[in-house]
Amino acid sequence: MARIRTKNFDLPIGMLRRVKGPHIYYTLDMGGKPRKEIPLGKDYFLALKKYSELRIQANIERPTMQAAIDRYRNEELPKQADNTQKIFKYDIKHVESYFGTAPLDEIKPVHIRKFLDKHRSTPTTANRCKRLFSTIFNNARGWGYTDAQNPCEGIRGHKLDKRTVYISDDLFNLVYKHASEPLKDAMELAYLTGQRPADALSMTEDDIVSGHLIIKQAKTKQPLRVVIQGQLKEVINRIHRRKHEYTIASGALLINTQGKRLTQAVLRNHFHEARDRAVAENPELESSIINFWFYDLRAKAADDTSDLLGEQKAADLLGHDDVKTTRRHYLRRGKIVVPTR
Known part of the structure; x- marks a missing residue:
């Protein structure tokens, strides 16, 4: 297997320059044990030509x-x-x-x-x-490139620590207090619908159909219909009122301060600025505030829905076919239980 090149960057992958005294010649590294090198000659341009011919042939006979x-x-x-x-x-x-x-x-x-x-x-x-x-x-x-068994089988990846942060209402409200109007809309829309940031940013006026917010998740293509009622209805009405302040506004539900579609980069900047202002006002809570990620709102939606309506309703809101997925990745607080006595 070819090594990462640390010199001779003018040479294509697998081509080596060998120097013996005053003489320079070129070879094609075929790898293997013991390592096999095919001579390409001393002339650089002729060596490149032969290299190309051999690589084309090698790709046909032994796909890489x-x-x-x-x-x-x-x-x-x-x-x-x-x-x-x-x-x-x-x-x-x-x-x-x-x-x-x-x-x-x-x-x-x-x-x-x-x-x-x-x-x-x-x-x-x-x-x-x-x-x-x-x-x-x-x-x-x-x-048909190979009949070999997938070499990843049986090889475990690195063990990753599961994120366990739950965003309490108090912490949510602390950051929300310092949020811009576009960020307030985004925080509530993402939390109330339980959707990923990218899916919240992609929501448009055309997605509002017959009293439902129609969502097709970008990652899984999972279709959802979120009933527009309660606090979600209030948020969407507030968004409509704000959009009327602009002569021309984007069809997106989440817009910036100029009436254009809110982008992921602007959302990230607004969120970080709101956290920083919250820390400045509450320095004793800095670690908790900084550890609040926007994506945590999806887990908060799952946890809060599960407590009120059960795990299956939480899975439905997040668009999971199997409640085990919700339980494994998004339910962070554990079940509510009662003491023995």
Whole structure:
């Protein structure tokens, strides 16, 4: 498996420059044990030509992980949600640099373990990369690139600490007090509907149909109809009143101070500014306030709904087919129980 290049950056992946005394020659690193190198000659341009011919032939005869990545990127990735595509573009750099030139048949479980160990300092990213590798490898099996068993099987990722923070009403109100009008709308809309920040930001006027807020979750494509009543109705009416202040306003429910669609970056900035103002007023609560993430509102919605209506209603609100998913990732306070006596 080719190593990450630390010099000779003018050479393509797998091509090596060897120096013996006054002589320079080039080889193609084929990997393996013992390592095999194919001579490419002394002339740089002729060596590049031969390198290209050999790489094309090698990809046909022994498809590499890079070939599988390229096909997945072109054929399968466009079918995924926008956020999934963004994460892919970030994670794939690690997978390509480590596995790109390796023939699929030569990648073994030990290589997956070494990759995870190499990225131990960023366990969440390492685990995502492992899942991404596994997905691409399974696709490669389906395409006939390899008959080898998926090397990820039986290899555990890094153990991650489960987030257990529950946002109390007092903490919510503390940050809400210092929030801008767009952030207040976003906090309430995200909490009352139990949706991810990206789904809340994508809600529009056209999603209001027959007394329901129609949601199609970007991540899972799960369709939901949230009844517009109670506090949610009040929030949407307030949003409509605020939008009427602008001559031209976006069709999005969440808008900024200029009447345009609220973006994720602006939402993040407003939220951090509100937290900072809350800390300035309540320095003794700094650790709790700073540990409040906007995404925690989805877990708060699950916990609060579960306490009032039960776990199944919480799962329905979040769009989970299985209540176990809600219980595992979003219910953070535990069941309400009574003492023995």
